[in-house]
Amino acid sequence: MVMRKLFFLLFCIPFTLQAQVNQDSIFIKKMADEILTNGKAYDLLRQLTKQIGGRLAGSPQQQNAAIWGKRNMEAFGPDKVYMQACKTPSWQRGGNDFASIVRMNGKAVNQPLAALALGNSLGSKGLIEGELLAVANFDELEKRKNEVKGKIVYFNSEFDPTIIPTFVAYGQAAVYRGSGASRAAKYGAIGMMMHSLSTAPDNEPHTGGMFYDEQYPKIPAVALGPNDAKELYANSKKGTIRVQMQTYGYFLPDADENNVVAEIKGSIFPDQIITIGGHLDSWDVNEGAHDDGAGIVQTMELLRMMRAIHYTPKHTIRFVLFANEENGSRGGEKYAELAKLNNEKHLFALESDEGGFTPRSIGITCTPAQLKIFQTWSPLLKPYGTEIIAGGGGADIGPIKTADDNVILSGLIPDSQRYFDYHHAKTDVFENVNKRELLLGAVNMAAIIYLVDQYGVPKK
Amino acid sequence: MVMRKLFFLLFCIPFTLQAQVNQDSIFIKKMADEILTNGKAYDLLRQLTKQIGGRLAGSPQQQNAAIWGKRNMEAFGPDKVYMQACKTPSWQRGGNDFASIVRMNGKAVNQPLAALALGNSLGSKGLIEGELLAVANFDELEKRKNEVKGKIVYFNSEFDPTIIPTFVAYGQAAVYRGSGASRAAKYGAIGMMMHSLSTAPDNEPHTGGMFYDEQYPKIPAVALGPNDAKELYANSKKGTIRVQMQTYGYFLPDADENNVVAEIKGSIFPDQIITIGGHLDSWDVNEGAHDDGAGIVQTMELLRMMRAIHYTPKHTIRFVLFANEENGSRGGEKYAELAKLNNEKHLFALESDEGGFTPRSIGITCTPAQLKIFQTWSPLLKPYGTEIIAGGGGADIGPIKTADDNVILSGLIPDSQRYFDYHHAKTDVFENVNKRELLLGAVNMAAIIYLVDQYGVPKK
Numbered sequence: 001m002v003m004r005k006l007f008f009l010l011f012c013i014p015f016t017l018q019a020q021v022n023q024d025s026i027f028i029k030k031m032a033d034e035i036l037t038n039g040k041a042y043d044l045l046r047q048l049t050k051q052i053g054g055r056l057a058g059s060p061q062q063q064n065a066a067i068w069g070k071r072n073m074e075a076f077g078p079d080k081v082y083m084q085a086c087k088t089p090s091w092q093r094g095g096n097d098f099a100s101i102v103r104m105n106g107k108a109v110n111q112p113l114a115a116l117a118l119g120n121s122l123g124s125k126g127l128i129e130g131e132l133l134a135v136a137n138f139d140e141l142e143k144r145k146n147e148v149k150g151k152i153v154y155f156n157s158e159f160d161p162t163i164i165p166t167f168v169a170y171g172q173a174a175v176y177r178g179s180g181a182s183r184a185a186k187y188g189a190i191g192m193m194m195h196s197l198s199t200a201p202d203n204e205p206h207t208g209g210m211f212y213d214e215q216y217p218k219i220p221a222v223a224l225g226p227n228d229a230k231e232l233y234a235n236s237k238k239g240t241i242r243v244q245m246q247t248y249g250y251f252l253p254d255a256d257e258n259n260v261v262a263e264i265k266g267s268i269f270p271d272q273i274i275t276i277g278g279h280l281d282s283w284d285v286n287e288g289a290h291d292d293g294a295g296i297v298q299t300m301e302l303l304r305m306m307r308a309i310h311y312t313p314k315h316t317i318r319f320v321l322f323a324n325e326e327n328g329s330r331g332g333e334k335y336a337e338l339a340k341l342n343n344e345k346h347l348f349a350l351e352s353d354e355g356g357f358t359p360r361s362i363g364i365t366c367t368p369a370q371l372k373i374f375q376t377w378s379p380l381l382k383p384y385g386t387e388i389i390a391g392g393g394g395a396d397i398g399p400i401k402t403a404d405d406n407v408i409l410s411g412l413i414p415d416s417q418r419y420f421d422y423h424h425a426k427t428d429v430f431e432n433v434n435k436r437e438l439l440l441g442a443v444n445m446a447a448i449i450y451l452v453d454q455y456g457v458p459k460k
Numbered sequence: 461m462v463m464r465k466l467f468f469l470l471f472c473i474p475f476t477l478q479a480q481v482n483q484d485s486i487f488i489k490k491m492a493d494e495i496l497t498n499g500k501a502y503d504l505l506r507q508l509t510k511q512i513g514g515r516l517a518g519s520p521q522q523q524n525a526a527i528w529g530k531r532n533m534e535a536f537g538p539d540k541v542y543m544q545a546c547k548t549p550s551w552q553r554g555g556n557d558f559a560s561i562v563r564m565n566g567k568a569v570n571q572p573l574a575a576l577a578l579g580n581s582l583g584s585k586g587l588i589e590g591e592l593l594a595v596a597n598f599d600e601l602e603k604r605k606n607e608v609k610g611k612i613v614y615f616n617s618e619f620d621p622t623i624i625p626t627f628v629a630y631g632q633a634a635v636y637r638g639s640g641a642s643r644a645a646k647y648g649a650i651g652m653m654m655h656s657l658s659t660a661p662d663n664e665p666h667t668g669g670m671f672y673d674e675q676y677p678k679i680p681a682v683a684l685g686p687n688d689a690k691e692l693y694a695n696s697k698k699g700t701i702r703v704q705m706q707t708y709g710y711f712l713p714d715a716d717e718n719n720v721v722a723e724i725k726g727s728i729f730p731d732q733i734i735t736i737g738g739h740l741d742s743w744d745v746n747e748g749a750h751d752d753g754a755g756i757v758q759t760m761e762l763l764r765m766m767r768a769i770h771y772t773p774k775h776t777i778r779f780v781l782f783a784n785e786e787n788g789s790r791g792g793e794k795y796a797e798l799a800k801l802n803n804e805k806h807l808f809a810l811e812s813d814e815g816g817f818t819p820r821s822i823g824i825t826c827t828p829a830q831l832k833i834f835q836t837w838s839p840l841l842k843p844y845g846t847e848i849i850a851g852g853g854g855a856d857i858g859p860i861k862t863a864d865d866n867v868i869l870s871g872l873i874p875d876s877q878r879y880f881d882y883h884h885a886k887t888d889v890f891e892n893v894n895k896r897e898l899l900l901g902a903v904n905m906a907a908i909i910y911l912v913d914q915y916g917v918p919k920k
Contacts, residue, residue, distance in 0.1 A: 035621045042661065162493045164844060164900070201502065201895050315805060358818070358875045360845075385820075385875075415818045415845075415875065417896045435661050436877045439625070 001146030034305050041301040042435040049430040056284040057324040058090025058255035065280045069321040073262040076304045076370045086334035088324035090255040091120050092294035094248030103242035116205040116280045117247040119327045124220035129244045130190050134236035147190030152243050155180050155439055156233045166416040173197050175203035181221040182213035182293040191245050192221040195229035197208045197374040200421035203227040207283050208424045209327045253438040257323040261332050262303055266316040275349040277320035294356030298442040313453045322396040329395050336399035346407035348452045351394030356438035362448045363392020364410040373458040377451050386444045408457050412445055492903045493798035501761040502895040509747035509890040516744040516783040518550025518715035521571055525740045526718045526788035529781045533722040537762045539849040541591045543718040546794035549783035550633030550715040551580050554708030559682055563702035574685030576665040577707040579787045584680035591651050596694035609648030612703050615640050617655045626876040633657050637819050641681040652681040655689035660881035663687035666840050667743050668884045669787045681709040717783040719791050722763055726776040728798035735809040757814045758902040775911045782856040788856050796859035806867035808912045811854030816898035822908045823852020826868040833918040837911050846904045868917050872905055
């Protein structure tokens with residue numbers, strides 16, 4: 001019965017939807033009004049950022065954040081709330097990262113550089129010093145590979161400012177953060193520096209995950225503040241530069257962390273799961289307000305709102321605060337592992353991990369035919385500023401595919417112009433999140449979840 | 461010949477455009493790249509806000525800003541730059557506005573209220589004190605008109621948070637700022653207080669223009685910080701409250717100010733004018749960064765960019781820094797008056813006065829048939845985040861209609877969620893403007909101006 005009913009629903013989406021457009025728009029407005037008038041996301045974000053603070057995986061703050069999330073979600077009255085234990089990396093910064101210019105064209109100088117060690121990078125074991133080899137990119141590194149030995153390599157990994165969606169520019173530049181150290185170490189570099197992955201016209205360095213290639217020496221790696229990086233690169237064209245750096249990174253044994261899962265049981269399809277989530281962890285240097293406090297409190301707000309307006313979902317809805325995304329994605333992997341173990345059916349998953357800015361789109365990863373059907377819902381989202389576009393998801397929900405290949409992944413896509421001003425820098429704090437923008441993200445998440453819950457998802 | 465050519469151009473827009481879509485998109489990208497890579501708008505905004513500061517009409521800063529604008533535009537090398545002298549009001553705040561609660565339910569208290577006198581309001585001539593009559597709106601005022609005499613009336617002019625476009629909510633609430641004092645004075649009120657026209661979850665009071673009805677006593681009027689206003693209104697339901705207030709506003713004789721106009725002569729239609737502009741003046745309590753420093757520096761950036769890429773416009777393009785918008789619109793009126801006097805033909809005017817946020821639309825005020833043709837350009841704007849929608853303009857360009865009724869008015873419409881957090885409050889400072897968002901506004905302004913310059917405007 002359930003399957004036949006679902007088939008009917010799926011097959012008839014465009015028509016069903018058309019018939020009920022008015023009713024749906026009234027219900028979505030009811031949810032929006034509740035969120036915009038009584039929403040708790042902003043207050044929750046203040047608590048998470050100001051009372052708990054930075055929440056690197058493995059830190060006491062991350063554990064506190066999980067307990068905080070569980071207690072708050074329990075208070076909103078879902079059918080159940082539970083923890084999913086998982087092991088996460090426990091990278092430690094270990095000290096105040098240091099970099100400076102000590103010699104220019106043979107002349108002694110003492111010019112400190114704003115620097116942050118990259119996450120997962122290992123300490124320099126004391127102060128290291130070397131001649132700087134500044135390159136624009138990997139191509140130049142390959143051309144000059146014979147010059148690398150014994151030097152500290154700098155990658156000029158600036159964003160291309162002419163690319164309008166900043167996530168695309170980030171994607172191009174982030175390869176230097178991910179693998180730049182090992183690519184330089186391959187040719188004998190003793191350290192690595194890079195231009196922070198930042199759009200901000202300031203000098204804040206931005207940290208973020210890197211990964212060593214086990215074949216090569218694990219050299220220290222730092223991101224420089226944008227102003228210092230630009231000046232260093234310009235000066236490198238004019239003569240020789242010697243730099244020093246010292247970092248302290250190391251790993252403790254993997255830590256015991258938890259995903260926090262709240263659930264409202266589906267009234268018609270209790271065995272079909274819709275997942276909504278963001279990640280609890282952040283980098284150590286900031287409050288993780290946009291990344292990803294915003295996604296956490298939007299997820300919690302959807303639970304609060306559904307209970308406040310007494311919404312009875314057809315499908316089971318899970319509100320998931322993932323344990324570890326930044327430097328390991330262990331939370332998302334654990335969630336998927338348990339889903340597979342329990343043979344769960346996953347209909348749809350929505351992630352919010354691009355900041356608490358004004359929402360522009362709901363991105364859905366599906367076939368073109370499915371997208372066309374989803375897009376018949378765009379008029380229902382338009383009053384709230386978004387439309388449905390192709391492509392969406394995130395690191396935390398991605399692994400669900402391994403448990404149920406039919407799951408459709410989606411993501412809230414906010415305006416991206418400010419995200420990389422703050423991302424992984426100490427400026428990602430509560431004060432840089434706007435209340436209305438944050439709530440409007442939750443409104444659009446609520447709208448798409450409601451529509452999926454009402455009409456299911458189109459067949460492949 | 462000129463007219464026939466124009467007619468041909470106008471008539472053929474959809475087809476012409478289609479044929480040249482690729483060429484146009486390449487040229488728009490060239491302009492965008494220049495703005496996003498070498499744009500000076502952000503640096504100019506830093507100068508305007510930090511070196512000159514608040515620029516209330518009639519202030520020395522406003523005069524300095526005009527000189528600054530003229531010199532900077534001259535440096536960008538247009539065909540000419542000139543001043544248009546105009547008289548502006550010269551309202552003076554005159555002191556530190558004061559408000560407080562002195563008695564609640566008969567019991568003495570001393571609770572200061574964050575307050576700013578409304579612009580154009582006259583001082584209280586000493587400290588005044590009265591019982592508070594707090595009303596939700598004009599309806600309640602009318603119902604309770606017999607209770608007003610001798611009291612200080614408070615209007616609970618909060619924004620409706622469920623309205624997504626904040627300018628719509630502002631429009632509803634702003635009537636209390638504009639005419640609340642006289643409406644209360646009509647029934648004998650001795651002072652007026654209101655909830656600031658603000659979306660911010662803080663306690664910053666927001667000033668802004670008010671206008672007295674000459675029939676009634678000109679009572680003092682203040683806007684209260686949102687937190688204080690909410691608490692005051694809640695307490696007013698519980699008992700009697702006595703408040704005090706003191707303001708100092710007065711007018712000096714009208715001041716001598718200037719619009720600043722830069723011009724690039726049209727190569728084919730030199731007698732047809734396209735106007736781009738924003739306003740130089742701001743309120744006294746802030747730096748006027750979003751309102752309207754952003755519009756000023758975007759206007760200047762378009763001039764810089766056109767010269768940098770050697771664009772030769774077909775029509776004459778004017779870059780106008782209007783003298784006075786906030787409390788008189790005298791700059792816009794002077795521009796229109798001279799246009800009429802000189803019998804100028806105005807094709808199109810574009811205003812930027814809704815802040816330096818990520819652009820969402822270009823609004824055009826025209827007939828539905830014209831709009832449909834304009835909207836064939838939307839695909840060219842989409843890569844830069846906007847589309848063409850109905851309705852747009854602004855207080856500075858509106859008067860041009862009186863000189864040439866055929867002019868089509870338009871406005872840059874940025875995302876509006878943050879605008880009323882800062883608007884007319886001391887928080888409207890440079891630090892709250894994002895560089896990429898500001899430049900992206902200029903990019904979209906450049907795109908629409910280029911298209912209008914290339915293809916003209918559709919017939920009515």
